[in-house]
Amino acid sequence: MNEAGRFPILVLEAVERRYGRGETTVEVLNGASLALYSGESVALIAPSGAGKSTLLHLAGLLEKPNAGEVIVGGKPTSTMSDDERTALRRNEIGFVYQFHHLLPEFSALENLILPQMIAGLSRAEAASRGRELLAYLGLSQRESHRPAELSGGEQQRVAIARAVANGPRVLLADEPTGNLDPKTADHAFATLAALVEATGLAALVATHNMDLAARMDRRVTIRDGQVIEVG
Helix, strand or coil: CCCCECCCCEEEEEEEEEEEEHHHHEEEEEEEEECCCCCCCCCCCCCCCCHHHHHHHHHHCCCCCEEEEEEEECCCCCCHHHHHHHHHHHHHEEEEEECCCCCCCCHHHHHHHHHHHHCCCCCHHHHHHHHHHHHHHHCCCHHCCHHHCCCHHHHHHHHHHHHHHCCCCEEEECCCCCCCCCHHHHHHHHHHHHHHHHCCCEEEEECCHHHHHHCEEEEEECCCCCCEEEE
């Protein structure tokens, strides 16, 4: 518990991650620790190869650490089964990537409906929630459009909406504005920031955009395999 008595939503506790075998082992993270709290956005800024994607994969339960613990919503995950980790990831964690990864054969609304139905909602409930999100993001007039009919910024805003459609408590973003021009990137980031504030998400955003990083609540980097707070 920290930050005025609040409990963190996501904790990485002295995690270690290494790849390879024997003498070719590469140690990427070595005792990295980080806590994310509700309603805060944290920028993860580090050079390529420092371990940003690895840290996001561990935080998102896509990989298991070699040592240490990842705690989501107060639940340690190291001893969970694969099914339990999958369920926790589906319910508690949303992902946004540099490329939108929208399903091209489906409309913007259908791209939001599908993950909610997989999580157990009826189509009617999922459609209602999807329309609310698209309206909030200023995309009501685009809900029937397929990704190829949307601009790059619109595609990324739909991807952000999809990431939060299931009401996760953690949002992990890996260079979410990396493919966008500065003006469009600013708009997409404003969308993400508004959702964090409105929903109480905890967001960890890997970015090389220092202007956007400066607008987040905290900034961290990876140095010698550990997470370090930066100014």
